Amino acid sequence: MSTENEGNEGNAVPSVPSVPSAPPVPAAAPGGAPQGGSSVPESTPPADAPTAQVPAATHQDGPEPSPTAYDQQAYQPPSTPQQPQAASAAWPPPPPAVPSYADGGGTGTPVWGAPAPVAAEPARKPRAGGLVAAVVVAALVAGGVGGALGFWAADRNDDGSSSGSTTVAASNSPKDFKRAAGTVAGVAAKALPSVVTIDAQSGDGEGGTGTGFVYDKEGHILTNNHVVASAADSGQLTATFSDGKKYGAEVVGRAQGYDVAVLKLKDAPDGLTPLPLGDSEKVAVGDSTIAIGAPFGLSNTVTTGIISAKNRPVASGDGSSNKNSYMSALQTDASINPGNSGGPLLDAGGAVIGINSAIQSTSGGGAGQSQAGSIGLGFAIPVNQAKNVAEQLIRTGEPVYPVIGAMVTMEEKTGGAAISEKGAEGTPAVTPDGPAAKAGLKAGDVITKFNGTVVESGPTLIGEIWTHKPGDKVTLTYKRDGRTATAELVLGERKGDS
16 A cells, blocks of 8 residues: 555655855954965855755654754854964864754664655556555444444544654665664564565455465465455455565455454465564553555555554454454554555564554545555554464364353443343343353443453453453453442353354
8 A cells, every 4th residue: 555655746855955065154253364364255155055954744744843054144254354363263163064864863873764765656557455444433243242333443532643653665675785683674674575465356356455474384374354355255365475476375264353364375385484473462552563564555565663552442344344343452653554454563573463454544434445544543453362363263264252241332431331231132131141140240230340451331341352262261340330349250252253
């Protein structure tokens, strides 16, 4: 997909003017004429004296810095020659300092995300764009835990984002120039060969691009369900590596509720290098992040940012169905756009900490179908959860969901996750002899905490439940008739998507 610079095609970043070959003469020469009788010649600075122009903001909105002139003082000719003073300030004075932005701040060290010139996007024939899940108003329709009406998944009052994300050109780096392992370029160079661009074509010829990454040496590729859903049953899937080699692929298993899918390369090559998996539980807000994907079809694009928030309740959908996915997401301000879906979110060491899955968009309506770009609010499935789902799909081809055995509403203003008065199609809201029933929960109870994590709504609870496995013991805090109580229960299970 297009980088975050899309829409600025042709707007070249102004270059920093060179330092003048000779310094401008100050208002008064130090001490008058030097010994030997020579005097400082009078001169008048040209009207178009060079000024340093601040480069155009490439990746963020806001006021531009004020230009900085090389010589802010008007030139005044010397009056009468005077005798030089002993050991006064050096003459001629040193040339003015080059602005800090001309050399990365003068530190001598590379700055993450130095903006690279962006060429205009080549014209393409009309087709579906890159695949991405947009944050939507959604309702859960699933057994065990379920829903009523909508929830705006991302916290609209606390985006926790940073505007410093930027695109790093990595695909054309000289092969004979070594980058240190800890730099963005070093991480990208190591990770790119294990990331693939997925092309999904449905039976009717529609489709789009997404991203995936090598999960194991057997040729399994981990990605989002919504990337492959259109071609899973009667379509064609291909995976293209950064070296241009393309392979056919088939779906091993999909989990719509988790938005996770596993593919298997046909005739997988030898020597595949899986990306190392990190620990999403140990991620901290402020940690550096690197996202790799194919925004708007632009394969092998690398963007950087930070972890803006954790445990962000997100309900996402691709806009093509009324089924939605729920996650307790990692929020990042690294630029994520349509086509990044399914790609890895890496930590500074190059380990996968999440699967890029959804974005908050300012465009109205058309969630998922909109091609709006990144506004610095991206969401990734924590890798610990994605790993559990992937292993299950590889073993059985079918997802398994942990449940509490109670249906909750999706309303925002309940002060928690309220257990519905009735279940789907008149069934009990609390499953008889299920985990919640055994723990003493009833219809109308409002769950406010899950293992100590504050629960603000139904989707928050679902996302937290789905970070666990069936059989895990958890603690719920709930309110009933104005009184607070706690209950311990063992999570049940539901197999398959419904």
